[in-house]
Amino acid sequence: MIRVRFAPSPTGYLHLGNLRTALFNYLYARRHGGRFILRIEDTDPERSKPEYEKALMADLRWMGLMWDEGPETGGAYGPYRQSEKLEVYRGFAEELVRKGHAYYCYVTAEETEEMKRAAKLEHRPLRFDNRGRHFSADEIVRRKALGIRPTVRFLIKEPKLVMNDMIRGTVQFNLDDMVGDFILLKADGTPTFHLAVCVDDGLMKITHVIRGEDHLPNTPKHLMLLEALGFPAPAYGHLPLIHGPNGEPLSKRLESISIRGFREKGYPSEALANYMALLGWSPGDNRELFSLRELEGIFDLDRVGKSPSCYDPHKLDWVSGEHLRRLSDDEFKTKALAYLKAYHPQPWDDDLLAQAVLILKDKISRFEELPGHLAFLSDDFASEHPGALASDTSREIFRAALEVLPLLDAKAPGLYDVFLNHLKPKVRAKGKDLFMPIRLALTGCEHGPELKRLFPVLGIERLRKRFEKALGQGI
Numbered sequence: 001m002i003r004v005r006f007a008p009s010p011t012g013y014l015h016l017g018n019l020r021t022a023l024f025n026y027l028y029a030r031r032h033g034g035r036f037i038l039r040i041e042d043t044d045p046e047r048s049k050p051e052y053e054k055a056l057m058a059d060l061r062w063m064g065l066m067w068d069e070g071p072e073t074g075g076a077y078g079p080y081r082q083s084e085k086l087e088v089y090r091g092f093a094e095e096l097v098r099k100g101h102a103y104y105c106y107v108t109a110e111e112t113e114e115m116k117r118a119a120k121l122e123h124r125p126l127r128f129d130n131r132g133r134h135f136s137a138d139e140i141v142r143r144k145a146l147g148i149r150p151t152v153r154f155l156i157k158e159p160k161l162v163m164n165d166m167i168r169g170t171v172q173f174n175l176d177d178m179v180g181d182f183i184l185l186k187a188d189g190t191p192t193f194h195l196a197v198c199v200d201d202g203l204m205k206i207t208h209v210i211r212g213e214d215h216l217p218n219t220p221k222h223l224m225l226l227e228a229l230g231f232p233a234p235a236y237g238h239l240p241l242i243h244g245p246n247g248e249p250l251s252k253r254l255e256s257i258s259i260r261g262f263r264e265k266g267y268p269s270e271a272l273a274n275y276m277a278l279l280g281w282s283p284g285d286n287r288e289l290f291s292l293r294e295l296e297g298i299f300d301l302d303r304v305g306k307s308p309s310c311y312d313p314h315k316l317d318w319v320s321g322e323h324l325r326r327l328s329d330d331e332f333k334t335k336a337l338a339y340l341k342a343y344h345p346q347p348w349d350d351d352l353l354a355q356a357v358l359i360l361k362d363k364i365s366r367f368e369e370l371p372g373h374l375a376f377l378s379d380d381f382a383s384e385h386p387g388a389l390a391s392d393t394s395r396e397i398f399r400a401a402l403e404v405l406p407l408l409d410a411k412a413p414g415l416y417d418v419f420l421n422h423l424k425p426k427v428r429a430k431g432k433d434l435f436m437p438i439r440l441a442l443t444g445c446e447h448g449p450e451l452k453r454l455f456p457v458l459g460i461e462r463l464r465k466r467f468e469k470a471l472g473q474g475i
Contacts, residue, residue, distance in 0.1 A: 002034030003207045006060075006067070007197065009041045010053035013258040016250055016311060017212060017242055018056075019063070020276045024239060025210050026065045027277070027299035037204060038070030040081045043196055048083070059259040063269045064292050069204075077204040082196050089191035092199050092229060093152045093184045101228040102184055104150040105132030106143040109187075128153075128180030152185035154194075154225060161220045166208070166237030166301050173220040182221055198222050202231030210301070213238040237301050240280050240308045250311060257311070266339050266367025267316070271323035275316045279309035289322055321365035332361050339367040348377050352457065359453040376443035376454075379465060383444040389470050393429050394437040398471040400426035401438070402464065410460045416452035441470035 006022040008014065014022075029036040038060070042048035057071065069075025079085055096102035107128075116126050132153060135143070159175035184195040191199075201209065201222075216238045226233045242250050250257055262272055274290050281304050283290070290298075324332060336357040340346070353374070360373050375381050388394060404422040408415060427434065439451060442458065455463065 001207075002029060002032045003037060003205055004029050004034060004210060005037040005039050005201070005204065005206050006065075007039040007041050007200075008056055009044065009047075010049060010056060011044065011047040012052060013260050014056040014059040015259065016257045016276070019059075019259055019272075020242060020279055021211055021239065022060060022065055023063070023273060023276050024281070024299075024301075024304070027295055028208065028210060028301060029068075030296040031299050034207075035068045036065070037075070037077075037206070038067035038073075038080065039200060039204070040071060040083075041193070041196065042081055042083045043086070043191055043193075045083070055260065059263070062263060063259070063273055065273075082191075082200065086189070086191065088203075089196055089199055090185065090189060093191070093195060096154070096184065096228055097152060099228070100155070102152050102154050103133060103181075104140075105153040105181070105183075106135060106140055106148050106150045107132040108148055125177055127176075127178065128182070130156075130180045133181065149187040151183045151187050153181040154184055154221070154228070156181055156224065158224070161223060163219060163223060163236065165216075165219075166210075166235055167240075167304050168213075168216075168238055168306055171216070171219075175220055178217060179221070184225075194218065194221050194225060198225045198229060198231070201234060202226060202229055206234045208237065209234045210237045210239065213241055237304070239304065240306055242279055242309050242311050244311055245313065247310070264343060264368070266343070266370070267320050268323045268327075268335070268366075271320040272316070274323065275319045278319075279311065280304050289319065289326075317365040324364065324366075325361060327361075329358055329361070333357055336367055336370060340370060343368075344371045346371070346374075348374070352377060355457045359449040359457060363449065373448065376445070376448065379462070379469075381444040383440055383470075384446060385440055388437065388440055391437075393427075393433060394441075395471060397423070397427050397429060397434065397437050398441060398467045401441075401467045402471070405460055405464050405467070408460060410456070414452075416455040419455065437470075442466050 004025040006025050008018055008022075026036045028034070038057070040053055042053065053071070060067070067073055069077065070080045082089075093102065097104065112128060115129055118124075119126050133155065156175055156179075161173045161175070163171055163173075165171050182194060183192050185191055200206075219236055219238070223233050244250050259272075270292050273292050273295065274288075277290065277295050277299065278288065281299065283298060284303055327335065333354055337354060340353070340357075356374055356377055357370060360370060363373060364370060383389060389398075400423055401419075403426065404419060407422060408418060412418065424430075424434075429437075435451065436446065439446065439448065442451070442454060442463065448454070458466070
C-alpha cells in the first residue's frame with residue numbers, strides 16, 4: 001500500500017508552499033488508495049509552538065485534507081510527534097556508530113564556522129572537511145578533558161550517487177562538492193532533521209516522499225542513511241518551487257500567503273485547493289475548475305512539471321469566484337453568513353442580511369468583499385454624489401416614487417418592474433438619467449446589485465424611507 005506523509009515543523013503558520021506539498025501528498029494517496037500520514041517535526045523546542053501545531057491542523061481540516069494517521073487520529077506507527085521519540089533517534093544513532101556508519105565527532109561548532117569562513121574566502125565549497133574522522137585517541141581524550149561534547153556524524157563512504165526522481169527523472173549527486181560527513185545527533189543529544197526524518201520514514205513504512213525541490217540536496221544524505229539504517233528507500237518526487245508575482249520565492253514568514261490569511265480573506269477552501277493543484281500540475285486538458293473530490297480521482301505525479309510555478313492572486317480570485325457561483329443559494333448563504341459572523345460582525349438585521357448576500361453572489365470573488373457591498377443595508381449610508389440628489393430631475397423622480405410605492409404589493413413578483421411601469425409616466429427622465437438617481441437614493445453608490453433584485457430585499461417601507469431621505473437631502 002502507498003503511504004505518504006506530510007511532515008511540517010510547527011514553527012509558523014501553514015503557508016502556500018506547505019499547503020501545496022500537503023495537497024499533492026493527500027491527492028496522491030487518495031488517487032491510489034493509499035494512506036496520508038501527518039507527522040509533526042517538532043524537535044526544535046525554541047521555535048516549535050503548540051499554537052502553531054494547533055493552527056496547522058485546523059487549516060488542514062478546513063481544507064478537507066484529513067489525515068489517516070497522525071496526532072489526534074492515532075495509528076499503528078506512532079507517536080507522530082518527533083518530540084515524543086527522542087530516545088528512539090538516539091538509539092539508532094548509537095547503533096550506526098557501533099556498525100561503523102557514524103562516529104562521535106569532537107570538532108566544535110566554532111571550528112566548523114571557521115572552516116566555512118575560510119572556504120568562503122578561498123571560494124571553495126562550504127563543506128565540512130571531515131577532520132573529526134581522523135582525530136587520534138589522544139586528541140579525543142584531550143578534547144573530552146576540555147569538556148567538549150561530541151556530535152554524531154554520518155560517515156560518507158561513497159560520495160557519488162544516482163537516483164530516479166518521480167518528477168525530475170535521473171539526478172546525479174557528488175557529495176564531495178556538496179557536504180562532508182553530516183551531523184545526526186547534535187552535541188546536546190537532539191536529533192537533526194536528517195536522522196529523525198529517515199528513522200520516521202523507515203519506521204512508518206513510508207513508500208513515497210513528495211516534497212519541495214529545496215529538499216533535493218538532502219535526498220542523497222537520506223538515501224545513504226536509510227541504507228545504513230536497514231530501511232528500504234521510498235520513491236522520491238521533488239516539486240517545483242512556487243514563486244511570487246514578480247518571480248521572487250515565496251516566504252512562509254509573509255502573513256499575506258499564510259492559509260490563515262486566505263481564510264480571513266474569505267476564499268472557499270475548495271477554490272484554494274483547486275488553484276493550488278494547478279501550481280505545478282496539469283490535468284492534461286483545458287479544464288481549470290475542480291472540486292476536491294474530482295481532484296482525488298484524476299491527480300497523479302506524471303503531470304507535475306519541473307519548472308517553477310508562479311502564484312497569481314488574480315487567477316486565484318477568478319477560480320474563487322467561479323467556485324462561489326457553483327454553490328447552491330443555500331450553501332452560499334450559509335457560508336457567507338458564517339464568514340461575516342466570524343470576521344466582520346455588524347449589527348445588521350439577520351433576515352435582511354440573509355436576503356442581501358444572495359443578490360451579491362455574482363458580484364464577489366471572495367467573502368471578504370461582502371462588507372463593502374453591504375453598506376446599503378444601513379439606513380445611514382452616505383451618498384457618493386450628494387449633489388446629484390438635488391437636481392430637479394432627481395427630485396421629480398423621488399416625489400413620483402413616493403406616490404407610486406403605496407400602490408405596490410411587496411409580495412407580488414417583479415416588484416421593480418411594476419414600480420417602473422407606474423413611475424415612468426410620471427417623470428420625464430429616461431435611461432441612465434432615471435436609473436442612476438434611484439440607485440443613489442437607495443444605496444448611495446453608482447454601482448451595486450441589480451435594482452430589480454434590490455427592491456424585494458429592501459421592501460416597501462425601507463424604499464419609502466430612503467426616497468424620503470434623498471428628497472430631504474436635495475432641499
